[in-house]
Each structure stands twice: as structure tokens, then as C-alpha cells.
Amino acid sequence: MHDAAGHSEAAEDQRQLRSGSSPWRMLQHSLPRTPLLADLRCDVAIVGAGITGSFAAEALARQGLSVVVVDRLMPGRGSTAASTAMLQWEIDRSLTELTELYGLDKAADIYRRSYAATADLCDYIQALGISCLFAKRSSLYLGGGDTGLTQLAREHGLRRQVDLPGDLLDRGTLIERFMMDRPGALLSPGSAEADPLCLSLGLLRIALAQGAVLVEDEVVAYDWSSDSASIGLAGGRTVEARHLVLATGYEMPDFITTDLHRRSSSWCLATVPQQPSALWPERALIWESSHPYLYARTTDDGRIVVGGEDQATENVKEREQLMPDKIAEITSKMRNLWPYASYEIAHAWSAEFGETDDGLPLVGPVPGAARVLAAYGYGGNGITFSYMASRILAARIAGTRRPWFDDFALDRTAP
Structure with a gap:
């Protein structure tokens, strides 16, 4: 059993990811949140109901999987509400810089995938009909x-x-x-803009309509020692899952170690x-x-x-x-x-x-934690990376493997 502490030296600091007020439409949305009266079992448990968790929840629920999303905050009220929601394909590291790190072939492949993902993301938002000022x-x-x-x-x-x-x-x-x-x-x-809160809540609303369950509680422990993964909640209940997805934004559990x-x-x-x-x-x-x-x-x-x-x-x-x-x-x-x-x-x-360090996301299996997957779409084009992460993790859970998934692995070699 591993506790859910993060890297910050001050635990209370970690709980306040943003300060002040952004212009996004905070008060116009509510979603049904389920208080757990008993332990749950599901195919996939997602920790985090921000933009990354919402992308993952919609993609996995659409595959017919039973999905439980857990967050201690109201959905989207963490770092998602502070995003400027610039949906870009260009990466914090320029193609020139990424080429110096990894060579032109790999750098070009990453850039082309980001460009294609942004185009797919734009089509996806429009096809779903989410009202997010896109x-x-x-x-x-x-x-x-x-x-x-x-x-x-x-x-x-x-x-x-x-x-x-x-x-x-x-x-x-x-x-x-x-x-x-x-x-x-x-x-x-090829870029776009949106209201990040409306987008995140719109995705989550669709996931809930597809059968996903949203739980308001704090994760206090993780366990992957058996043939499934589970999370312990502050309310005393447990959610057991075949797969656990960490979409915790900038609150990364301390059992994830990466030099990047x-x-x-x-x-x-x-x-x-x-x-x-x-x-x-x-x-x-x-x-x-x-x-x-x-x-x-x-x-x-x-x-x-x-x-x-x-x-x-x-x-x-x-x-x-x-x-x-x-x-x-x-x-x-x-x-x-x-x-x-x-x-x-x-x-x-x-x-x-x-x-x-290389401007790329951290997506994929968490080393040393069986059945635990991470989705951290960091960087200036973080929403695009979050969308990519949802597709990568949905493919992995469905048993599909692609060599390029390793470009975003948590244990890739630091440049």
C-alpha cells in the first residue's frame, strides 16, 4: 500500500494549485457526483477529473468499459480552470531543439503526431457538439x-x-x-482555442451519459499488489479496478519517479x-x-x-x-x-x-506499479498532449501497442 502524498514539501501548498480568478465560466455547470456507500469494482479507475481525466473518461467509457472517476475537488476546479486553453500542435521545444536532442527523424515524427492530434482534437470537439467556445x-x-x-x-x-x-x-x-x-x-x-472548463465538463458529462461514475472523495492510498489495482479513499471506501489511470495534473504521487x-x-x-x-x-x-x-x-x-x-x-x-x-x-x-x-x-x-526537460508529456505505464498508467500532458500544448494521452491509454488498455508510445514513456532517458 502506498500513500497518496506528492512531492511538495508543504502538503497544504500542494492542495492549492491556483490563486485568483480566471475568466472561464465557473458557475454554469454541475455534474452528478456519487457519494460511495460501498466499495466499487470497475474496469478503469481514473484519479483526477480535470481536462486529462475527462478526455480519458470519455474515451474509455465509449469503448464500453466501466469507468469510475475520483477527485477531491469539483471537476475542472484544479489546474484546468487556470489553463489558457491554447490548443496547439507546436511544442515548447522547437523542432530545431528537439532535433538536437533526439535527431531529426524522431523529432519530426513527434511533431507530425502532435499536428495530427491537434487536427483530430478539433474534429472531435466539433463532432461531440461540446459548447466550449471552440x-x-x-x-x-x-x-x-x-x-x-x-x-x-x-x-x-x-x-x-x-x-x-x-x-x-x-x-x-x-x-x-x-x-x-x-x-x-x-x-x-492548425491551432485552436476554447474555454477549458466548458470543454472539460462537457467531456465528463458525455462520459457520465455513457455510464461512467463520478466520485467526490480524496485518494489517500494506492495498492497494486494483487491481480488488480485499487485506491483507498478518505471516506473509508475502496475502488478496485483492472487498470488505474493517474490524471492528477500537477499533483504527482510520490511513487512516480522521473528525472524529466x-x-x-x-x-x-x-x-x-x-x-x-x-x-x-x-x-x-x-x-x-x-x-x-x-x-x-x-x-x-x-x-x-x-x-x-x-x-x-x-x-x-x-x-x-x-x-x-x-x-x-x-x-x-x-x-x-x-x-x-x-x-x-x-x-x-x-x-x-x-x-x-524535452517538452514532451509523460504517458504510459508507471514503472514498478503494475496496472497503473499515467497521463501527464505537461507543457504549453498540454491539452493536445492530454488528448493524445487518452488515445494512447485507451489503446494500451485494449491491448494495442505502438513503438512510438515509448517516446512519451515515464522512464525514457532524460536528454
């Missing part, structure tokens, strides 16, 4: 810092070489088309709604090559959502103390990039997030 967008990757036009041209050349779409914009073209002054940019199709993972904090703001003329052309998803980088999008009601200033801290009090300065810095940088909008702030928040 909109297709291009992404605008801005040069800056050590990344000038030469580096952007190299990245663009690699992408073209492996059949990834996108255009290289020089400074003049960028100013003319987007009214933004940077050394250059890569403009790429680290946790940091990020800060975000959302402006008041504004007129369309105050928003940049095409309303592309914006992210910078500089570190720490800025990332920005718009919303359906005309807000600008912008975040960044990432810092390696997990301490809630420190994160909250840094909030005024971080929000001021983000506002200043965004105003410098796009001075044509109002930066009257309606929402400001901060959150803990996870990232990996």
Missing part, C-alpha cells in the same frame, strides 16, 4: 531574445523539410500584417471585453521564443488573455506575493507588443504547472 486559430510564434530571423528561418526550413505547414514572416511583413514589431515570426495554421519532470508557477490576466478593432488581426494565438516567454489569445467576448513570467516556485504564499509584480510585468510586455488595446484587468490568477 474556435480554430493560427499561431504566431514571435522571434525575440536570442531568436532572430536567422533562427526562425532555420526552424521554418526544418518544418518544411518534414512537411509541417507554416510561413516565415520577416519584420516588415509582420508589421504590415499584424502590426507587431519583432525580428520575425512563424505563422502556422519539474514544477513551476505561471501568472495570467484577462482584460475587460473590448471592441474587435482593439484586437490583433486574425486573433492568432501568440507565443514568444524568449524565456520566460509571453503567450496570449483572445476570447469570444473580446478579452485579451495573456500569461507568462514563469518561475521555478511551488510555494503558494510566494506565488501569491509575486502576483502584483508578475501581472504588472506581463501587462507591460503585452502593451509593448500590442499597444492598441485597453489593459484594464478583469481577472488575474496564478497557477502551478508542470513541464519536462
